Amino acid sequence: MTERSKLVLIGAGSTVFTQRLVADLILSGEADRWELALVDIDPVTLDAVDRLVRKMLAFKGVSFPVVSTTDRREVLKHANFVVTTIAVGGRRGWELDVQIPRKHKIFQPVGDTVMPGGISRAMRMIPQMVAIAQDIADLCPSAYFLNYSNPMTAICRAIRVKTGVPVIGLCHGVHYVEGVLAKFLGKEESSISSFGVGLNHLTFLTSILCDGKDATPMIKAKLDEQRSLVKQEVRDKKDWPNVVSGRPSRYSDDPFAWSIYDRYGVFPVAIDRHITEFFPERFPQGRYYGRTLGVDAFPIDDRIALGDSWFAEMLAVAQSSNPLPLSYFDNVPGESEQLVQIMKSLQCDQRFVYSVNMPNQSAVPGLPADAVLEMPASAGGAGFMALQSPALPLALTAKLLAKIAAIELTVEAALSGNFDLFVEALIADGSISDPDDAAALARDLIEAHKIHLPQFS
Numbered sequence: 408m409t410e411r412s413k414l415v416l417i418g419a420g421s422t423v424f425t426q427r428l429v430a431d432l433i434l435s436g437e438a439d440r441w442e443l444a445l446v447d448i449d450p451v452t453l454d455a456v457d458r459l460v461r462k463m464l465a466f467k468g469v470s471f472p473v474v475s476t477t478d479r480r481e482v483l484k485h486a487n488f489v490v491t492t493i494a495v496g497g498r499r500g501w502e503l504d505v506q507i508p509r510k511h512k513i514f515q516p517v518g519d520t521v522m523p524g525g526i527s528r529a530m531r532m533i534p535q536m537v538a539i540a541q542d543i544a545d546l547c548p549s550a551y552f553l554n555y556s557n558p559m560t561a562i563c564r565a566i567r568v569k570t571g572v573p574v575i576g577l578c579h580g581v582h583y584v585e586g587v588l589a590k591f592l593g594k595e596e597s598s599i600s601s602f603g604v605g606l607n608h609l610t611f612l613t614s615i616l617c618d619g620k621d622a623t624p625m626i627k628a629k630l631d632e633q634r635s636l637v638k639q640e641v642r643d644k645k646d647w648p649n650v651v652s653g654r655p656s657r658y659s660d661d662p663f664a665w666s667i668y669d670r671y672g673v674f675p676v677a678i679d680r681h682i683t684e685f686f687p688e689r690f691p692q693g694r695y696y697g698r699t700l701g702v703d704a705f706p707i708d709d710r711i712a713l714g715d716s717w718f719a720e721m722l723a724v725a726q727s728s729n730p731l732p733l734s735y736f737d738n739v740p741g742e743s744e745q746l747v748q749i750m751k752s753l754q755c756d757q758r759f760v761y762s763v764n765m766p767n768q769s770a771v772p773g774l775p776a777d778a779v780l781e782m783p784a785s786a787g788g789a790g791f792m793a794l795q796s797p798a799l800p801l802a803l804t805a806k807l808l809a810k811i812a813a814i815e816l817t818v819e820a821a822l823s824g825n826f827d828l829f830v831e832a833l834i835a836d837g838s839i840s841d842p843d844d845a846a847a848l849a850r851d852l853i854e855a856h857k858i859h860l861p862q863f864s
Contacts, residue, residue, distance in 0.1 A: 411442045411471070412754065415486045415550075417479055417539060418493035419445035420452035422717045424555065428490075429460050430736045431747045433469045440751075442472040444482035452722075453477060459725040466731045479539065483546040488750055491539060491554045495531040496859050498711050498718075503855045504528055505707050511848045513838050514693025515684055516649060516705035519557040520608045521810065522684050522838045526817050527852045529561040530829065531859040533821035536562050540572040551753060551790075553577050553746070558817075559607035563764050563779045565818045575791055576764025578607050578781065579744040580677035583651060587678065588615060590656040592625055604771045604782040604796045606810055607764050608681040611673040611799055623672075630665065633658040641696050647703070649680060649710035662696060663689075671800045676781075680705045685810060687838035749786050756788035763791055772798040778811045809837070824862030829853075 419425050425445070432441055445460065447453040457475040464470060476482055483489065494501070504524035505515050511523075518524025536556065543552050552574045556562060559576045566574045581603055589596045594617055603612040615622045633640075640659035658665045661679040663686075668674045675682045683690055683700055690700060698704035724732065745761060752759040763784045769776050770793040784791040798804065813835035820828035826849065833845040853863050 412440055412487040412750070413442050413444065413482075413485055414488045414490065414750070415444040415446060415479070415482050417446045417489065417491045418556065419456045419475070420447040420449055421492040421494070422714055422721060424492045425456055426459065426463070426721070426735060427744075428746060429463050432471070433463060433467050434736065435747050437751075438469045438471045443474075444486070445473065445475040446477070446479045446482065447475075448477055450477055455722045455725040459721060462725070462731050463735060467736070480542055480546060483542055483550075486543075486547040486550040487754075488551050488553060489539075489543055489547065490746070491536065491552075491556050493532070493535065493539075493556050495535050496528075496856060498714050500528070500531065500856060500859065502708070502711055504852075505701060507851050507855055508838075508848065509701075510851070511839065511844065512692050513687075513848075514690075514700045514702065516680050516701045516707055517608075517684060517710075518701070518707060520560075520681065520684060521558070521813070522687060522836055523833055523848055523852065525558045525561075525684070526820075526829070526832050526836060527856065529558050529565075529817050530821045530852075530863070531856055532556060532558070532562055533565040533818065534862060537566055537569045537822070540566045540570040540574060544570055544572050548572075551575070551750070553749075557607075558814075559764055560779050560781075561814050561817050561821070564814060565822060567766065567779070568818060569822060573765075573790070576607060576779070576781070577746065577749070578677075578762070578764065579651075580608060580681075581610060581612070581762035581781070582744055584612070584674070584676045584678060587655060588622070588626075588674070591629060592617060592622065594618075602783055602794075602796070603676060603762065604780060604799065605676075605803075606685075606779075606807060606814075607781045608677050609685045609807070609810070610676040610762070610781045611667075611671075611803055612676060613673050613797060613799065615674060626668075630658060630669070637662060647698070647705050649705040649707055650713065671803060673799065673803070685806065687836070752786040753788070753790070758785045758787040760785050760794065765791055765793060768793060770794065771796045773801075773804045774807060775811060809835070813837070821862070824860075824864075826853075826863065829863075 453475050504527045505518040508523040515522050515524045554576050563574050563576045585599045586596045589599045598618045600616045601612045602614040603610045605611045637658050664675050664678045693700040695704045701707040760783050764781050767778050767780045783794045816832035820832050829849045830845045839845045
């Protein structure tokens, strides 16, 4: 019998992640490879997730060991993989991260990575993620630590600065956008491959291939077909959904992303919903093609409410005596994409290449060696090895350098609880310029989240 690998999932109450990961484990046909430990600080949610996982296993007639606990230290020993999907403050905290900046005329469509919402989230997330890393160093130092929680770059940088634990950040953005490009070109998803470097949620695809050949001529031909219609289509567009399911397929679905491609010849991940937040100077007060970001363009309140409904559905399914819906095994876009393949590639030294978040180590010219970048890396028996990259256009390198500097301030503020550094991080981010205004916003965010911010007490 194959020796089982122990996977510890911290933040198992994540609305959809656990469901999709368990479905992937079951459908892989290699259930005998795994044992699963589910960790969540909310016992009610944890009980529901435990029930759901067991129903999924029973539905498919598959079995592997599953344990659930609110104390991660109980299960970290002998772990082979530790995966984090936590969100300190949950969806109510997320709401405050986008609603409070609105009172200061700052509008965000996501609010989990940069701008005031992402910086506020980092203040809550970094101390807890560092504590997890310290437990990993103590109890399972040889385990692979894979993080999905946001803000990805700030979290991974803080963990490495404070603990030295070699956390790797994973995000499905590049994989998802390859599917977007496939739909744009009318091709199968499997036909598209890419090479991209940057920061999480602002990764630039410097090479896009279709069936192994440069896709540039095909892309430019499609853009030329649509170019004359873009302005009218944008004006007429009624729906800018703030979800990752489905695949937008026209220039007018993500006009800012395609404008970057037109200008620099590289395509930005993860398209307009995320990348607009890295360019607040281009969207003052959230103005976006006649709409407002986070309000009627990628409405964030609707997205958070959708998360609430998904969570309620998960609880209902877990506690119901009715058969499990077949949709629980659908292959739909989600953060857990590729995780099972990545873990197998590491354990079996397959050396397949994935987009990961790790220190640059001089793989990307023009960016700091210790900066955490999103870039292609081979996953093998020796861990993750970054691939060498060509330099990005100078203007985009300058943008990344500015964001890296703001993230450094964010990390130091979160680790130290220094109010002045919090203010400086907000200013460096670029969405607010007046120090007094930035201080007022920082005070409002700290007051709203003070239960999760002991370092600022």
